[in-house]
Amino acid sequence: MEHDYYRSAALSLPEAPRVFAEQSYVVDIPDQHKPRMGSCGIAGCINIDGSLISGAKIEKMITTMSERENGLGSGFVAYGLFPDFAEEYCMQFLFESEEAQELTEEVLGNWVYMIKDEKVPTYPQRSMNPPFPLVWRYFVRPKKGTEAYIRTGLSEEDYMVRLVMSINDAVPGSHCVSSGKDMAVFKGSGYAREIAKFYDIQRYKGSMWLSHSRFPTNSPGWWAGSHPISILDWSVCHNGEITSYGVNRKLVEMAGYKCTLLTDSEVVTYLWDLMVRRHRLPVTAAAFAMAPWYYRDIERLPDEERRLANQLRITYKEAFLNGPFSILVGRSEPAVTMIALADRKKLRPLVMGVSDDGNSVYAASEECAIKSVQGDASIWATRAGNPAIVKVGEGIVRRGTEAPFLGAIG
Amino acid sequence: MSKRSENMMIDAGMRNDLGHPLDYRELNRRIREVIASGEDRLVLMNVMGQRYIASATSNPRMRIEIHGTPGNDLGAFLNGGVIEVFGNAQDVTANTMNDGRIIVHGNSGDITGLAARGGTLLVKGNSGYRVGIHIKEFEGKGPNLVIGGYVNDYLGEYMAGGTILVLGLEVEGSPVGLHVGAGMHGGRIYVRGGLEKHQLGPAACLADMDEKDEKVVSNLIDQYEQAFNIKVDRSVPVSKVMPLDSRPFRGHYDSTTI
Numbered sequence: 001m002e003h004d005y006y007r008s009a010a011l012s013l014p015e016a017p018r019v020f021a022e023q024s025y026v027v028d029i030p031d032q033h034k035p036r037m038g039s040c041g042i043a044g045c046i047n048i049d050g051s052l053i054s055g056a057k058i059e060k061m062i063t064t065m066s067e068r069e070n071g072l073g074s075g076f077v078a079y080g081l082f083p084d085f086a087e088e089y090c091m092q093f094l095f096e097s098e099e100a101q102e103l104t105e106e107v108l109g110n111w112v113y114m115i116k117d118e119k120v121p122t123y124p125q126r127s128m129n130p131p132f133p134l135v136w137r138y139f140v141r142p143k144k145g146t147e148a149y150i151r152t153g154l155s156e157e158d159y160m161v162r163l164v165m166s167i168n169d170a171v172p173g174s175h176c177v178s179s180g181k182d183m184a185v186f187k188g189s190g191y192a193r194e195i196a197k198f199y200d201i202q203r204y205k206g207s208m209w210l211s212h213s214r215f216p217t218n219s220p221g222w223w224a225g226s227h228p229i230s231i232l233d234w235s236v237c238h239n240g241e242i243t244s245y246g247v248n249r250k251l252v253e254m255a256g257y258k259c260t261l262l263t264d265s266e267v268v269t270y271l272w273d274l275m276v277r278r279h280r281l282p283v284t285a286a287a288f289a290m291a292p293w294y295y296r297d298i299e300r301l302p303d304e305e306r307r308l309a310n311q312l313r314i315t316y317k318e319a320f321l322n323g324p325f326s327i328l329v330g331r332s333e334p335a336v337t338m339i340a341l342a343d344r345k346k347l348r349p350l351v352m353g354v355s356d357d358g359n360s361v362y363a364a365s366e367e368c369a370i371k372s373v374q375g376d377a378s379i380w381a382t383r384a385g386n387p388a389i390v391k392v393g394e395g396i397v398r399r400g401t402e403a404p405f406l407g408a409i410g
Numbered sequence: 411m412s413k414r415s416e417n418m419m420i421d422a423g424m425r426n427d428l429g430h431p432l433d434y435r436e437l438n439r440r441i442r443e444v445i446a447s448g449e450d451r452l453v454l455m456n457v458m459g460q461r462y463i464a465s466a467t468s469n470p471r472m473r474i475e476i477h478g479t480p481g482n483d484l485g486a487f488l489n490g491g492v493i494e495v496f497g498n499a500q501d502v503t504a505n506t507m508n509d510g511r512i513i514v515h516g517n518s519g520d521i522t523g524l525a526a527r528g529g530t531l532l533v534k535g536n537s538g539y540r541v542g543i544h545i546k547e548f549e550g551k552g553p554n555l556v557i558g559g560y561v562n563d564y565l566g567e568y569m570a571g572g573t574i575l576v577l578g579l580e581v582e583g584s585p586v587g588l589h590v591g592a593g594m595h596g597g598r599i600y601v602r603g604g605l606e607k608h609q610l611g612p613a614a615c616l617a618d619m620d621e622k623d624e625k626v627v628s629n630l631i632d633q634y635e636q637a638f639n640i641k642v643d644r645s646v647p648v649s650k651v652m653p654l655d656s657r658p659f660r661g662h663y664d665s666t667t668i
Contacts, residue, residue, distance in 0.1 A: 064431070064458060064459055065459065067434060067459075067461055067481070297588065300608065345539075345563070345564075346520065346538070346539040346540075346562065346563065349500075349501055349519065349520060351519070366459055366481065366482070366500055366501075367459075367479050367498055367500055367519070368458050368459025368479045368481060368500065369459070371458065371459075371478070371479045372431075372458050372459070379498060379517070381519070381520075381538055381562075383562065384539065384562070384563060
């Protein structure tokens with residue numbers, strides 16, 4: 001089933017990269033195909049007072065780091081986007097064909113009440129590789145109270161997760177890229193500047209933005225596989241490789257998630273949803289499970305922390321993300337929150353910044369992304385495996401330099 | 411004369427025809443042009459993340475002043491001259507530096523001084539993870555890295571030679587993280603303010619300071635004080651980290667001796 005995506009004409013990986021990898025010693029490669037050193041770039045910004053940020057800001061942040069990407073994927077996510085439909089789930093889709101849309105709408109009709117639907121305006125760029133997907137969004141409410149709903153025995157959120165998983169898994173050519181309240185994901189295959197223009201990112205305003213520019217290492221660059229990868233209100237932008245993917249995938253699949261995006265990064269999204277929403281772990285505890293300390297360092301923690309640390313390592317050993325990563329995580333329940341986390345050995349870059357007035361907080365792969373939009377920002381770096389947490393209405397809850405579990409115990 | 415003064419300053423924030431900031435390739439091309447023209451002083455304004463700035467500069471009289479945030483690999487393969495940054499430097503500053511001097515009036519990011527083999531790097535503030543990873547020395551030529559504040563884990567990892575000094579100014583407790591000198595087999599790390607044994611990585615050990623060490627540290631502090639116009643309190647004790655052995659992993663992977 002998975003391999004259908006590879007063959008799919010509409011959203012397949014352009015052939016060029018494979019060719020120039022073999023010919024990298026040739027001098028006269030067209031400039032746009034020159035092999036470039038790179039890595040993923042991540043950037044995020046959030047206003048603590050909840051005031052809205054134009055998409056132009058995040059576009060500038062991520063494109064400042066354009067040296068990192070190679071044009072095989074980019075994306076944006078905005079929170080606080082639909083104040084008029086804040087109570088409805090916003091399901092945003094990439095359709096490869098009109099048949100895919102029809103089939104999807106048929107499925108949606110069985111599962112949810114459609115409050116509103118609209119075409120997401122897109123502006124295909126000359127420099128991008130066609131064909132382009134049809135982008136559509138639906139504001140929906142689960143059909144609670146119906147016999148089918150009750151028979152599932154699921155909570156409202158889990159019901160929505162199952163709906164998304166079912167469509168992504170079973171409806172050919174239909175990809176639900178975001179399904180949370182008051183947020184939406186805009187992503188695709190292309191450079192960050194192209195994707196920003198494709199969706200006209202500057203038309204949107206949100207209280208928090210995350211973005212990603214991609215340099216795929218071990219998975220194909222394609223529309224639905226770009227970041228942010230989102231389920232419910234969670235979204236994750238990831239720079240790195242999850243070498244423990246097999247183990248992590250086993251854990252999330254046993255919990256009902258389906259991995260359909262052909263990339264290691266999607267397990268990270270499902271792990272956050274599983275641990276924090278379903279298992280109700282505090283964010284710091286979930287972060288510790290993903291990027292745990294060495295046992296010999298755990299030994300030096302005070303009693304209570306040591307017990308918790310050991311329990312987390314044992315209980316969630318399959319949630320341990322081995323390999324290099326730095327991630328930006330967004331959510332809107334209960335408040336719009338940005339989480340920035342680097343792996344336990346700090347093998348990928350991550351810096352934070354806060355504006356002089358303390359209201360705007362930033363996270364990015366490189367300091368220049370922050371300084372390009374906030375010249376007066378003061379910069380700090382989070383510690384390895386130590387999450388920085390910023391919440392609308394509350395401020396910087398953690399800087400990512402504190403002792404583990406601060407605020408999670410007692 | 412007019413050409414001379416025009417060349418002395420490059421505005422890296424200048425927009426190109428498409429409205430993008432100056433590309434790093436274009437910026438570096440212009441820098442090389444200035445250097446080739448025989449100028450020995452250059453000011454870069456509004457630098458915003460452009461990479462590889464002044465890499466492989468060789469003119470020992472060259473002096474490059476950077477305002478803004480230079481990108482990764484600042485001064486890579488530097489072979490002579492002075493780079494002075496008024497702001498923070500990003501990751502991989504002084505990558506494989508061979509000679510010359512880099513002075514950062516701010517913080518520097520991860521892997522500062524990666525594989526350096528000569529020259530001097532002075533950072534006024536803090537630095538990140540893996541500072542001085544795999545630096546080396548040969549026949550008396552080696553790099554000197556001085557960090558004014560704190561550094562994070564894996565300081566001097568796989569270090570084969572050279573000198574690192576962490577001053578810990580305005581830092582409470584030890585100014586270095588965990589796994590200090592992990593896998594080191596040459597060189598020396600000085601930590602002003604000290605460190606605990608558990609902070610050492612495998613293959614590293616604490617050693618007593620001798621007269622020669624005191625001289626080396628004193629000389630580096632002199633350079634730091636001069637560069638940043640700061641007085642460093644010299645009464646704070648300095649700890650020395652040394653490799654246990656010149657071949658710490660002898661026999662670990664292959665029993666055959668070379």
